[in-house]
Amino acid sequence: MARYRESVCRFCRREMTKLFLKGDRCYSDKCSVERRNYPPGQHGQGRPKHTDYGIQLREKQKVKRIYGVLEKQFRNYVGLAERQKGVTGENLLVLLESRLDNMVYRMGFASSRAEARQLVTHGHILVNGRKVDIVSFRIKPGNVIELREKSRTIPSVEESLKTVTRRGVPEWLDVDVANFKGVVKALPTREELPPTIREQLIVEFYSR
Structure with missing residues (x-):
């Protein structure tokens, strides 16, 4: 399995939101998003232009990093969610939560x-x-x-x-x-999951 050995705080800064990858550190004033709320790298403080594809890609990457799933497995989850009854995006989140x-x-x-x-x-x-x-x-x-x-x-x-x-x-x-x-007691409903996740963008990304 692929293993990322660098600072995972870079992931939070890249997505410009807390992904809660470092446990209690994410709740403290040491959180990198709180201290440097801009993407990493020499061009991080620039003004990037976001295309529809780029927005969808960033949402997909954000959810992958939140749940610690690699690309192949994540794609398989999307395929399984599509085959289930109901809304594909909501099915995907429930599969990840389970x-x-x-x-x-x-x-x-x-x-x-x-x-x-x-x-x-x-x-x-x-x-x-x-x-x-x-x-x-x-x-x-x-x-x-x-x-x-x-x-x-x-x-x-x-x-x-x-x-x-x-x-x-x-x-x-x-x-x-x-x-x-x-x-x-039960699997979560969409209302019980983080509202910051825009799962429809992920579905659109894989439907291209």
Whole structure:
């Protein structure tokens, strides 16, 4: 799998919005978007002209980076969303939200999706009592997600749970912090997802 080793804060600056890729740092005054609210690079403070294609591309790149998905897999999600009943853009967002790594992040066991992916791949997460180490595993309503008993003393997990109230837990999740466990009550509706995402632009990008 491709691995980006540079500062992920550049992604936020490139998209000119917080993508919450660095956990608690994104909520502090150290956030790069707060300190330098312009794209990186020597031409970052210029006045770029945005075409329709460029606007669609930036929205696609933004959502890919938010959920930590590479291009091939993201395109597959778009294709799957098109084949499902309903609105393609909304289907796409629900598919991304139903990934296991995203659910671990939403429940507060990790301060970022990258940290959540690490927990999953290292075998710290149980789904319905069984270990699952596939980050793209699709979670369904009624599934129970919990940390293995031996993993509950991991410092990063403890720190994340202390600050979970600041990030907030979605209403479609029921989290028992004391027992390191969460239940997916339902998959989110469009109204419960970030309004800053313009999913229709992504659909238009892949329909070209």
